Amino acid sequence: MQQPNETLLGTYLRDRRMKLDPAALGFPAERRRTPGLRREEVAQRANISPTWYTWLEQGRGGAPSADVLDRISRALMLTDVEREHLFLVGLGRPPQARYHEKEGVTPRLQRVLDALDPSPALIRTATWNVLAWNRAATVMLGDYGSLPPDQRNVLRIIFLDPRARAVQYDWESVARHVIGAFRVDAARxxxxxxxEPLVEELCRLSPEFRMMWRDNEIRDVKGEAIKRIRHPVLGPLAFEYSTFSVDGRTDLSMCVYNPATPADVQKIASQIGSVPSRLPSADMREP
Known part of the structure; x- marks a missing residue:
């Protein structure tokens, strides 16, 4: 229960402190009046004044700095979600983003993609590396499985693969949109x-990328749009394009291309049978 002088921040700090095991963190395992770490032990781990930390728990001393909250977050061994909550109750805003790209997706997410056939769908990172896709995506977008994992990047494909250019009705407009959306995702x-390494490589290999990147254009990036392509086998195709966040994975987005007409559905469906299903592999994590 929150004490009279405590704030939401103080209550949260006290709660997280009391859930830590002193012995596991190298502190004496002697009998304690309350479970968890003492305030001075948290302050020691965070390299801040014990008095200042005590004031924070008691709702005194004003708002802490982002640096102090970061150090307390590490001292309390908070997860990313818990760290975000700490900043929200302490400063009224989320912390500055810290990007950690993880390998692979779970089989559960792959099953979600597979269930969307014949709508092409894929999962990409904030740096636009493609981690997973369904059979319909192979039909429409190409065989990501034939590429080395470090080459499965949307920007690489758009700017370095002539086949990606050939299927677009207005390649330059698509390329500029991709760069604008990529900038927003990476910054967010x-x-x-x-x-940086990807941008440097593409600037070296593609004069068009170098020119567009240096334009520093930030466009209004929509989560939904109509996409049209000229498929080399199926002819013209139109899709309602949408992007969605992936629950529990802030580093990932799911992109779905829903065929715009029944005829487009039939065209994609007619080719899916020739594409093998993706089997669980080393780049997929349980469950």
């Missing part, structure tokens, strides 16, 4: 450092 995820 705090992945500016992680994308």
């Amino acid at each position: 995820a705090g992945a500016a450092t992680e994308v």
